Each structure stands twice: as structure tokens, then as C-alpha cells.
Amino acid sequence: MISATLPVRALDQKAAPRPADLLAWYDRHRRRLPWRAEPGRTADPYHVFLSEIMLQQTTVKAVGPYFIDFTRRWPTVADLAAAPLEEVLSAWAGLGYYARARNLHACAKAVVERHGGHFPADEDVLLELPGIGPYTAAAIASIAFDLKASPVDGNIERVVSRLYSVDEPLPKSKPRIKALAAALTPARRPGDFAQAMMDLGATICTPRSPACPLCPWMDPCTARAGGDPARYPVKAPKTERPERAGVAFLAVRADGAVLLRTRPDKGLLAKMTEVPSTPWGPVPVAPQSHAPFAVNWRKLPGSVAHVFTHFALSLDVWRADLPARTPAPDGCRWVLPKDFSREALPSVMRKILAHGRIEGA
């Protein structure tokens, strides 16, 4: 018989997850990433900032080449701040969520103007900078300055929701998960702890078929004990993705130049370069009335499909060949394919050009 006076844990209770166990795992298994400092060192805050912005909703694999390119072009935050926005946007082209690039540039300028070119070592002050939200402020504070902060990204949401079997669905459960993560964060090595949580989520505690036997927290994990860790995190049902359609006008001049223009300052693909097109709507719009030239257009075979976050797009492509020295209509410009690399061409626009067999960068 177990004495009631002894501090004996009931058999169905689990030990709390120990940060030291995760840190020991991290010391052996940490990923080597371009923006990450060598073990025992803290990273360049500019590198942490740049990588964190790029990594928002974006895979490590996709970010790699962009991070290398950006740091080569703009080695310091002051260099980035001094660059023209157009160059930053064209360097960002293809990475998606272009508001990040605009905010990245605005943030670099703010760091120079408000903080003398040094990132503030303070989570609350970081939070006031453009493009830096709760996650990124905590990530920079902890990773770049080793301050006690608890960034919560998708990885950490998954790890924490499994550790504690959080049944309330996201995003409603965010505050609770944030509190649990904060309670777990140690006073020593908070930066390594944050990165360890992310590495664990990315390599062991993965969305599907997590590798529990390799996990340093297998023992204290309640979802593992429950037998179906992959059912966490519980998420609210998603709204469906509507279809939109339109026609893109590929005007090609005799010298090979293609008619392009810059999109409006706000909204989808703001300030990016585009191929002129009809509006993209749920119902097809009379294409002729939106054509940049009143000439004979021929529809190219097939169509271009592209999926955005909140709608799926299907575009027909109409082509017209025009004489050399044809002037560009208002708001448009002729661009030779060899100069495409200087343009801020999003992936959907590159697909349209490729569909018309136009070879650019």
C-alpha cells in the first residue's frame, strides 16, 4: 500500500519534459544551416532577421539560395537599407508573400534610422519594427541575443500540442500553447532551446509519422502515450479555395521584347511585374476590352494553372506579334527577355512567359 504522505507520482502521471534533455539532443543533432552560428556562438542578428523573415511560411530548402544571394548582395542591414526597393523585390521574386520583401526593406531602413544600424536586443522594441510580429520578435531576441523569449512557430505548436495533448483546435489554442512553451523555456540557453524545438519539429516530431523512438522527449510526451501523436495539432477546418479565371496578353515585338507592367501598390502581388491580363474573377470577363492592343490575338493551346493561398487560377494565354518600334501603351513597357532577371517577376508570371515559349531568366 502506497503511503499518502509520500510524494509518489501516480502511475498514470508523466514526468515533465526537461529542457536539458532537449538541449543534449540538440548538441548532437542540430542542423547546419547557412544562417546559423557555429555551436557556442550567437549568430549575426542581421542574418537571424533575414532568415526569419524568409522562413515565414516557407521551407528551409526554398530559402537557402535566396539567403545566400541576399547576404552576398547586401552583407549588412545598412547595405540592404540603402538598396532600391525594386532591386529587393526582383531579388525576392519567386519566394512568395511579397509583402515580406517590402517590409524587410522598410525594417532595414528603420533599424538604420531608429537604432543606428543595430538590431535592438529587446523583444518589445523588435516588435515595433515593420514585418516583425510576435514570432519573429521572439525568435530574434532568443536566437540572436540569447534572451529568454519563446517564439512559437508551426513546429513548436506541433511539439507542444503533442507533449500536452492539446485538444482545443488551432488557432484558438494559440495562447495556451504559447503559455506552455514559455513555461518550458529555460533561463540558460533560451536561443538554443528555441532552435532545438524547431529542429525537433522539423526532423523528429514531423506532421505525419513522427519518429517517436528517436525523440528525447518520448517519455514525457502524452500524445505518444496516447498512441496517435499524429492527430496533433488539432486544427480548425479550412475554408475551401474558389476558382478564378482570366486571359493573359502576351504581346511580343519583332525584336523579341515582351509587354510588361507593374502591378498596383496594394493587394495581390503588389508592386510586382506582370503580364497584362483581364481581371481574375469567378466568371470570365470579355477579354477584348482589356487587351493592350486592338489587334488580332490568337489563343495559345492549353492554359496556365496556378494556386494561390486563397484561390486557384486558370489563365488562357493570348498572343500577338507586333512590329518593332511599336510604342508601349500607357503604364506598360517593353522588356527584352535578357532583362527579365532585373524584373520582379512572380512565379505565376514566369509560368505565363514559359507557356508562350519565351525564354528569360
Place this chain on the structure above:
DNA sequence: AATGCGTGGCA
């Protein structure tokens, strides 16, 4: 608080 905002890889 809910919605708008990209892209590519993967099962």
C-alpha cells in the same frame, strides 16, 4: 477575429 497574402514539395 477573420481574412488576404505565394510557392513548391510531398504522400
Place this chain on the structure above:
DNA sequence: TTGCCAAGCAT
């Protein structure tokens, strides 16, 4: 093929 997912932020 289709849906899901990846180091979120702004409004």
C-alpha cells in the same frame, strides 16, 4: 490528382 504543409504578419 488533390490536399496539406512550411521558422507568420498586417489589417
